[in-house]
Amino acid sequence: MAVKHVLIIEDDQWFLALVKKTLEREKFAVATASNTIEGMAAINKRVPDVIVLDFFMPGPNALVLLHELQSYGDTAKVPIILCTNNASDIPSESIRSYGVASILDKTTMHPDDIAAAVRRVL
């Protein structure tokens, strides 16, 4: 089976390292970006199968990226996993129209939840 590519966009480098390690252990190919601008550059280089996205980051926040992804045919269908400390503040129904397939709460999730979520949305 072809290796699935996951892009993690997360400004906290230590949390990013944890997620990357977990996904690589589960045999996913992982690319990383520390803000939405770097994330767009990574997507331009290669459209991933799944994007794991933090919400608040330096520079434009996740909503800006979600709008941008919805503007292009090749990126509009990429499932997004929103992984944030503010999951309880995000209206899950309205954000799903932006391609968000799953929302993970960093304050309650287990590290392995990220791999399960990626498998679920693929």
Next chain:
Amino acid sequence: MEGSRQQTNRLEGAVPTAPSFVAAAHELKSPLALVRQLALHLESGEVKGKELQEVAHRITLTSERALRLTTDITKSSRLEDSLFSLEPLNPIVLCQEVVDEMKPLYAAHGRTIVLTSRARSLLALANRDLLRRILLNFADNALHYSGEGPVTITASLRDGGSCIRLGVRDYGPALPSTMRKNVGQKSAHVHSRPESSGLGVYIARQFADAMHATIGTTSHRDGATFYVDIGTSSQLRLL
């Protein structure tokens, strides 16, 4: 200065409305959630040797960050009941102490923080603890909300030597103009950076007000400087 497009906002005027408990909870969530994730990683039993030490060190540093914030919140809430003595102090020495205190956290993130000063023989009139906390607050924010470049603490004389400006300069995304306006407003939602609750700036301004200092921000094309302006000690003239 440095060929940057600059826009400066001094934070003066009426006492701001206190941010809500929600803002405090929001700011604390981030380090606490990270501590929990790192601890769960340790619990998994997969982490050995050098990596184990590294994860433990990250837990320590992140806990210290959360504790700094809780101490600042507590101190901020008691400012009205307290008197803070002002003393002549060498701000360069204080800045160096802040750099030394933040160095381990910066190093663990692969970043650097340095002190550069063009001013010599400075003597400020300030409360040592409050000034230190303002600078730690700015340095902490610069680490977490700016790009990957170095962070520089600077000290300079202003207004013909009657004022000393201590600034924390970072290199990252510039503050949007709407945010610069917000920093200058005395509202409940004082945003230091777009992704921040503004609690850090609120607390820093409380501390500055308590010792008759002012804080502000200068936006550059490639980052921002958060600064505190403090008066010089009259003893300076005796040197």
